[in-house]
Amino acid sequence: MIYLRTLRAAKREGLETLSSADIERRTGISSAQVRKDISHFGEFGKRGIGYSVDHALERLSKIMGLDREQRVVIVGAGNLGSALAGYMGFRNSGFRVMAVYDNDPTKIGRKVRGVEVVNIRRLPQTNRKLGARIGIIATPAAAAQGVAEIMARGGIKTILNFAPTRLRDVNDTVVRNVDLTQELEILCYFLSHERKAKAN
Amino acid sequence: MIYLRTLRAAKREGLETLSSADIERRTGISSAQVRKDISHFGEFGKRGIGYSVDHALERLSKIMGLDREQRVVIVGAGNLGSALAGYMGFRNSGFRVMAVYDNDPTKIGRKVRGVEVVNIRRLPQTNRKLGARIGIIATPAAAAQGVAEIMARGGIKTILNFAPTRLRDVNDTVVRNVDLTQELEILCYFLSHERKAKAN
DNA sequence: TAGATTGTTAATCGATTAACAATC
DNA sequence: TAGATTGTTAATCGATTAACAATC
Numbered sequence: 001m002i003y004l005r006t007l008r009a010a011k012r013e014g015l016e017t018l019s020s021a022d023i024e025r026r027t028g029i030s031s032a033q034v035r036k037d038i039s040h041f042g043e044f045g046k047r048g049i050g051y052s053v054d055h056a057l058e059r060l061s062k063i064m065g066l067d068r069e070q071r072v073v074i075v076g077a078g079n080l081g082s083a084l085a086g087y088m089g090f091r092n093s094g095f096r097v098m099a100v101y102d103n104d105p106t107k108i109g110r111k112v113r114g115v116e117v118v119n120i121r122r123l124p125q126t127n128r129k130l131g132a133r134i135g136i137i138a139t140p141a142a143a144a145q146g147v148a149e150i151m152a153r154g155g156i157k158t159i160l161n162f163a164p165t166r167l168r169d170v171n172d173t174v175v176r177n178v179d180l181t182q183e184l185e186i187l188c189y190f191l192s193h194e195r196k197a198k199a200n
Numbered sequence: 201m202i203y204l205r206t207l208r209a210a211k212r213e214g215l216e217t218l219s220s221a222d223i224e225r226r227t228g229i230s231s232a233q234v235r236k237d238i239s240h241f242g243e244f245g246k247r248g249i250g251y252s253v254d255h256a257l258e259r260l261s262k263i264m265g266l267d268r269e270q271r272v273v274i275v276g277a278g279n280l281g282s283a284l285a286g287y288m289g290f291r292n293s294g295f296r297v298m299a300v301y302d303n304d305p306t307k308i309g310r311k312v313r314g315v316e317v318v319n320i321r322r323l324p325q326t327n328r329k330l331g332a333r334i335g336i337i338a339t340p341a342a343a344a345q346g347v348a349e350i351m352a353r354g355g356i357k358t359i360l361n362f363a364p365t366r367l368r369d370v371n372d373t374v375v376r377n378v379d380l381t382q383e384l385e386i387l388c389y390f391l392s393h394e395r396k397a398k399a400n
Numbered sequence: 401t402a403g404a405t406t407g408t409t410a411a412t413c414g415a416t417t418a419a420c421a422a423t424c
Numbered sequence: 425t426a427g428a429t430t431g432t433t434a435a436t437c438g439a440t441t442a443a444c445a446a447t448c
Contacts, residue, residue, distance in 0.1 A: 039432080047429050
């Protein structure tokens with residue numbers, strides 16, 4: 001979350017408070033929007049002062065569930081799945097990749113980035129032990145729907161889907177899609193339709 | 201772009217026309233929105249019939265610049281950069297990764313996924329030949345701003361930035377940010393704040 | 401002609417911004 | 425008290441949806 005990142009940066013700089021105007025300067029989000037967003041989580045600014053960096057950091061981390069380790073499993077041990085398994089950005093933010101699953105016998109049993117590759121069919125069973133509630137799908141599109149259903153059976157509650165396909169609502173699961181090709185396509189559009197706007 | 205993907209799927213199924221209501225069924229985007237979006241690119245539906253799959257595909261591809269190969273360069277030959285260099289989704293959509301750049305002498309000269317790793321300092325020069333106008337940043341946050349500036353000097357017009365940092369506006373360049381950690385954080389938020397909504 | 405469906409205008413809804421009383 | 429800044433309400437803006445004349 002951008003506010004957490006901003007607060008962390010401010011803390012590293014030794015600042016003790018940050019006003020909504022300061023946050024606007026750092027993020028580009030208008031101060032009014034900043035105040036509205038933050039107040040939605042509770043009333044933890046001080047009028048005339050701003051937000052205490054430490055206090056806001058603590059409160060926001062807790063609200064986001066980022067005050068403790070969050071366990072993640074990845075399905076798909078290809079290029080992308082492997083890269084995500086070793087992605088330091090996740091580790092640095094308190095996420096821990098517990099297992100990588102795949103259906104390819106030549107991959108099962110090997111390790112990628114220090115994480116064991118397990119047979120996808122064992123996900124429901126093994127995830128009872130691991131207790132991950134966040135899953136990442138890094139498979140071809142054709143496999144994604146089936147994987148999502150297996151994840152749901154394994155107790156996964158939220159899915160980050162990198163497969164370029166819409167997942168038909170898996171019961172009780174929140175799905176977020178990241179479509180890398182689409183991102184490139186949007187840039188491509190800007191190439192031929194020059195405009196000075198920013199693309200997101 | 202979701203309309204292109206939908207049209208391609210319809211073509212594979214042998215359909216000749218698609219109405220805005222059909223597209224709503226396939227994408228979840230309301231038919232009114234579909235018509236508004238498409239009409240914005242020109243008037244190429246037929247009343248009483250819908251959109252000709254072939255015709256719409258051709259027109260939209262051209263408008264998006266996806267009727268020809270689009271060249272891409274990647275900076276950062278780490279896990280993520282390497283995965284993106286070999287990502288089939290890009291290739292299948294007409295993007296071609298021309299080079300991967302890095303500043304690590306142990307990587308320069310090697311190949312990742314069949315693409316040569318070149319010294320980042322040579323980007324402005326080598327990209328004159330390659331002619332890529334799309335760049336992907338897959339470096340640590342600290343390096344991203346410098347890379348963006350080098351890219352601009354090399355004629356890169358649009359940037360897909362995976363580094364978790366806001367790029368201060370690089371002149372004449374469109375930047376799109378993909379923050380993988382943020383995506384996971386958003387899911388994390390849904391874990392503790394159960395709601396039946398979809399996350400994007 | 402009757403039925404279907406677009407492109408577009410008008411109505412609705414939601415999100416952003418401006419403004420300001422409360423208060424540190 | 426005077427200055428700064430929050431939290432929130434009211435005003436504005438933009439985006440989505442509904443509705444329908446045009447037309448295939």
